[in-house]
Amino acid sequence: MEEAANQMSPAVQQSKAAYDNIKERFGDAISEFDANPTMPFFEVLDVSRWVDIALYMRDNSLLQFNYLACLSGVDYPEEQKLGIVCNFECIGKYTHKIAVKVKCPRDGGSIPSVSCVWHTANWHEREAYDMYGMVFEGHPDLRRILCPEDWTGFPLRKDYQVQETYHGIKVPY
Amino acid sequence: MQELGKAETNSTRIIRQDDKRVIIEKDLDTEYMVLSMGPQHPSTHGVLRLECITDGEVVVEAEPYLGYLHRCFEKYCEKVDYPAIVPYTDRMDYLAGMNSELAYCITVEKLLDIEIPRRVEFIRVIVSELNRIASHLVAIGTYAIDLGAFTPFLFCFRDREHIMSLLEWISGARMLYNYIWIGGLAYDVPADFKTRVAEFVTYFRPKAKELYQLLTENEIFVKRTYDIGIMPADVAINYGWSGPMLRGSGVKWDLRRNDPYSVYPELDFDVPVPDGKFSVVGDCLSRHLVRALEMEESLKIIEQCLDKMPEEPNFNSRALIPKKIRPKAGEVYGRAENPRGELGYYIVSDGKSTSPLRCKARSSCFVNLSAMKDLSKGQLIPDLVAIIGSIDIVLGEVDR
Numbered sequence: 001m002e003e004a005a006n007q008m009s010p011a012v013q014q015s016k017a018a019y020d021n022i023k024e025r026f027g028d029a030i031s032e033f034d035a036n037p038t039m040p041f042f043e044v045l046d047v048s049r050w051v052d053i054a055l056y057m058r059d060n061s062l063l064q065f066n067y068l069a070c071l072s073g074v075d076y077p078e079e080q081k082l083g084i085v086c087n088f089e090c091i092g093k094y095t096h097k098i099a100v101k102v103k104c105p106r107d108g109g110s111i112p113s114v115s116c117v118w119h120t121a122n123w124h125e126r127e128a129y130d131m132y133g134m135v136f137e138g139h140p141d142l143r144r145i146l147c148p149e150d151w152t153g154f155p156l157r158k159d160y161q162v163q164e165t166y167h168g169i170k171v172p173y
Numbered sequence: 174m175q176e177l178g179k180a181e182t183n184s185t186r187i188i189r190q191d192d193k194r195v196i197i198e199k200d201l202d203t204e205y206m207v208l209s210m211g212p213q214h215p216s217t218h219g220v221l222r223l224e225c226i227t228d229g230e231v232v233v234e235a236e237p238y239l240g241y242l243h244r245c246f247e248k249y250c251e252k253v254d255y256p257a258i259v260p261y262t263d264r265m266d267y268l269a270g271m272n273s274e275l276a277y278c279i280t281v282e283k284l285l286d287i288e289i290p291r292r293v294e295f296i297r298v299i300v301s302e303l304n305r306i307a308s309h310l311v312a313i314g315t316y317a318i319d320l321g322a323f324t325p326f327l328f329c330f331r332d333r334e335h336i337m338s339l340l341e342w343i344s345g346a347r348m349l350y351n352y353i354w355i356g357g358l359a360y361d362v363p364a365d366f367k368t369r370v371a372e373f374v375t376y377f378r379p380k381a382k383e384l385y386q387l388l389t390e391n392e393i394f395v396k397r398t399y400d401i402g403i404m405p406a407d408v409a410i411n412y413g414w415s416g417p418m419l420r421g422s423g424v425k426w427d428l429r430r431n432d433p434y435s436v437y438p439e440l441d442f443d444v445p446v447p448d449g450k451f452s453v454v455g456d457c458l459s460r461h462l463v464r465a466l467e468m469e470e471s472l473k474i475i476e477q478c479l480d481k482m483p484e485e486p487n488f489n490s491r492a493l494i495p496k497k498i499r500p501k502a503g504e505v506y507g508r509a510e511n512p513r514g515e516l517g518y519y520i521v522s523d524g525k526s527t528s529p530l531r532c533k534a535r536s537s538c539f540v541n542l543s544a545m546k547d548l549s550k551g552q553l554i555p556d557l558v559a560i561i562g563s564i565d566i567v568l569g570e571v572d573r
Contacts, residue, residue, distance in 0.1 A: 036503060036504065038283050038284060038503060038504065038505035038506075038507075039503075039504050039505050039506050066407075066410050066411065067410055067413065068413055069413065069506070069508070069515065069517060069535065070506060070517050070519055070533070070535040072519045072531070072533035072535075073533075074521065074531050075531075085504075085519060087506045087517070087519070091410050091424060091426055095431075099506065118411055118413065119408075119411050119412045119413075119543070119544070119547075120411065120412050120413030120540055120543060122543060123539065123540070123543040124540075131247070144240075145239060145240065146239060146240040146243040146572060146573070147240060147243065148240065155245055155248055156247060156248060156251075
């Protein structure tokens with residue numbers, strides 16, 4: 001185990017330290033640490049605790065992940081799941097970074113919204129909803145953002161079929 | 174336009190207590206009105222629509238509507254090869270194509286884990302800093318137009334033209350370059366590139382000063398932007414702001430310094446942050462000030478790169494480009510400092526395909542614009558124009 005830790009780059013070690021802090025508090029609600037050299041991450045297994053974890057990550061004085069750099073929706077067709085990937089970092093006291101994955105079932109799945117924790121998540125979650133169709137529970141304004149409001153289907157799903165016509169306009173060319 | 178019914182008297186009306194601002198008539202009944210600003214409004218810099226609920230001259234709420242320029246960049250990415258995405262990145266932030274390409278290429282290079290020749294690194298930094306100046310010139314020029322000053326716009330576009338022709342000379346295109354490639358460059362720079370860039374730097378330095386005196390120190394301009402649209406630092410971070418917007422709120426955060434890439438660690442430059450003497454930290458003037466001062470820093474960077482760039486006769490900028498770009502399975506989040514803030518790419522590779530499984534572009538102005546609803550509350554309509562201008566949006570990048 002220690003050998004593995006020695007092989008990690010300093011940046012990944014920092015993420016590991018932050019992860020250990022979260023793991024200590026939340027135990028089985030989160031998965032093991034994935035020491036991906038380009039983007040170290042962990043997954044939230046108990047989705048209902050995602051907002052608690054988010055608040056802890058933002059407010060704990062040793063973590064202070066006050067900056068949500070990016071929130072991307074992802075489709076995992078082989079697992080029959082949709083998910084989000086959040087990239088966090090701290091502006092100010094620390095230099096650590098970490099990514100968090102949250103997944104939900106592909107049909108009718110939902111993920112708690114963290115737009116109350118980071119305002120920036122508001123539009124990112126709207127975009128993820130627009131493109132993938134997962135519902136963000138507790139989101140203040142969950143509407144489509146880039147596609148028109150009456151568009152059908154979720155374009156970035158792997159099995160997306162574009163609609164034939166939109167208001168009488170032929171869509172596929 | 175449609176009527177929304179009466180605004181409640183006394184209770185919900187916006188009344189400014191301080192002496193500096195307008196006080197709304199207290200005992201008259203007013204009605205809320207929906208005013209649609211854009212998508213063809215000149216001050217929205219493209220096709221942004223703001224649905225403003227107004228109470229007289231005061232904006233009660235402004236809700237941005239986007240997507241008029243949505244081309245589903247991310248869907249395209251899943252269909253084409255890694256190198257074929259580079260031209261698409263140009264078309265996102267079309268005012269800073271080089272910077273968009275650089276951000277994308279360093280992200281894929283992280284995933285590929287390959288070495289880049291030093292000469293290539295320096296050329297990349299030079300062209301992206303040139304492009305940063307060009308982009309800031311557009312931002313400053315159009316901001317002046319929004320606020321009613323026409324002359325600075327012509328000054329800016331005259332100087333930007335020199336950068337455009339320099340970049341056209343090396344890449345063949347004025348705005349959509351496709352010059353920075355994964356692992357290298359499309360072409361090496363022409364023989365007397367260094368001299369011409371050095372000439373531009375000498376030419377532009379006094380012009381930037383002139384522009385500063387003409388616009389930034391102009392009393393009318395200062396009055397239009399001073400103390401307008403203030404964003405406190407902690408809220409700015411919570412909103413995910415980056416680039417000149419975040420620095421305008423007094424946070425010294427620049428990815429070229431805080432998460433260095435390419436050859437930036439070797440270069441000496443400052444990160445300008447308003448000190449609160451000339452402007453109120455976090456207001457529109459601060460954000461403009463950061464852009465105006467950053468151009469000088471970019472010139473410094475270009476000068477240093479010209480000195481340090483190794484001379485290699487018969488240099489082949491495509492020599493180290495992999496024949497087939499197929500990264501091993503993994504995921505990466507890479508980013509770079511664009512003129513508008515942090516441009517990030519989240520790329521997932523499955524290790525088998527030559528096109529990404531997922532490529533998400535984290536657009537800086539998309540995120541910066543998301544604070545619009547909060548920033549606009551209780552502002553006057555002319556101030557709303559000043560606020561949108563200070564965000565410096567490029568709708569191509571917002572809508573992707």
